[in-house]
Amino acid sequence: AVSAPPPIVATLSQSVVPSVNGKSRTPAIVPVTVSLDGDTLPAGNTITVTATYLKDGNNPRVAVCHFKVPLVLLCTAIPPVKNATYKITLDTNRLPPSLPALFDDVLATAPAAADAARSSGGNALSFQCYSGEVVTILVSKNAGRYRLQSDQFESMWVIADELCRRLVAYYEGPGAGAAGGTGPFAVSYTDPLPLQDYWAVIDAHFDARGAVLETRRQLSARAAEFRSIQKRLLVRFKDRNPAPLGNMDALMDATYSDILQLADSWEEQQEALEAASAALAGATQLLLLLVRFCFQLDAEADSVLRAHLSPIVEDTVVPKSGTDNEIEFHGWE
Known part of the structure; x- marks a missing residue:
């Protein structure tokens, strides 16, 4: 399996090699093409290759290899x-x-x-x-x-x-x-850590998350309103002697227009959130690098720090527990 940080992608995510011949024989070669898919700042520059194989009586083994993406x-x-x-x-x-x-x-x-x-x-x-x-x-x-x-x-x-x-x-x-x-x-690195600049990137990402969440909530509310109006209109259309619509058709048109406008806004805000997430990932990578040089951390200490201050930024919208239409973010903050 080959995994890469966004927007870097590998054309081959998984490949199966029937058998691997050892000793002096030609090793198995699995060609993989790496490219960029998107115009955001890379969240990382390391590609991980994981090989799962059977050895010594079908005992599972795992080998992991990391390599840097060429700067070009x-x-x-x-x-x-x-x-x-x-x-x-x-x-x-x-x-x-x-x-x-x-x-x-x-x-x-x-x-x-x-x-x-x-x-x-x-x-x-x-x-x-x-x-x-x-x-x-x-x-x-x-x-x-x-x-x-x-x-x-x-x-x-x-x-x-x-x-x-x-x-x-x-x-x-x-x-x-x-x-x-x-x-x-x-x-x-002997200068003070640029924490204020880092906080500004975090705030921008948090604001972008909030904007997407608020638009999703409004879109959910308008969709529920639209379905309610549809049901009322269907009931009246089925009635042999329907009552006057009472401007419900105009209300339906207005709600539909709101849904379209909110959907366009959500797409724009989602793109802004992706850019803010990439910026936060890059800022975190830079801060981790400066902390390592500032305090002369060894590889083990740097790994522990990265486990607590992760440069991997993922934002996921999930339904809020105990509600029907409410949603919430599971994000980096």
Whole structure:
């Protein structure tokens, strides 16, 4: 089974391999195509592959593998954009490499951005996510300091996570040198955590949930009213000597118009909620990353933190217990 965070999708969600030959034989190959389905910010960049198999007398076994989505699937490089609203700074204990060399695979697909990055001395590089957000990396060559900036707070997490992963591979991979530093390579965050910006994203998501819920309630009430009017009109039409309609036909038309208007509003608000959910997921990913670097959390502590502050945002509308028409949200908050 293959699972990916939205809007990333895998063309093959499940595949059955009759048998797997071991030793030196050619391993079984299951091709999977990964693509984007939607224009929202990715909620994650890790795809999970789960293999369930039988071994040693039909005893079930499970193997799980995680791998990162290539950055070129999530964004493209553009000429540097140096002005932005939100900024974060990451410090390292190594002299920085050239940004064009660090992101050579992304620049290979964007010749104009590659030329602009080289002409700027390799200390500025901008990326545009396919959802529209622009994130810029500015590097201080003498201090090993990286500034990430964007007009959208939540969008910085994709580039921040990828930058740190590539720096670790650059300094700790095969053939890596000290590069002007001593001790293990480390990334740190020394500024105050941007909690106010994070609270603003949570508030926006909560307001979007409330708007969808209120519209659904109004739509449910209008639908019940419409069914009631229909029943009354049917009773009068079946009567041999029907009483006057008493403007019930006009009331029915008005209620029907309200239903159509509320349905259109609900669709628009649902799209806004999906965007707010993606923004909250991205903001949570960024905050978790900054907390890890701020307090130098190890992998186990980071996993525990993610279990309590989940970057997975799901909003589900369910019937309210004990009622007929009332509904409620089961959401991230």
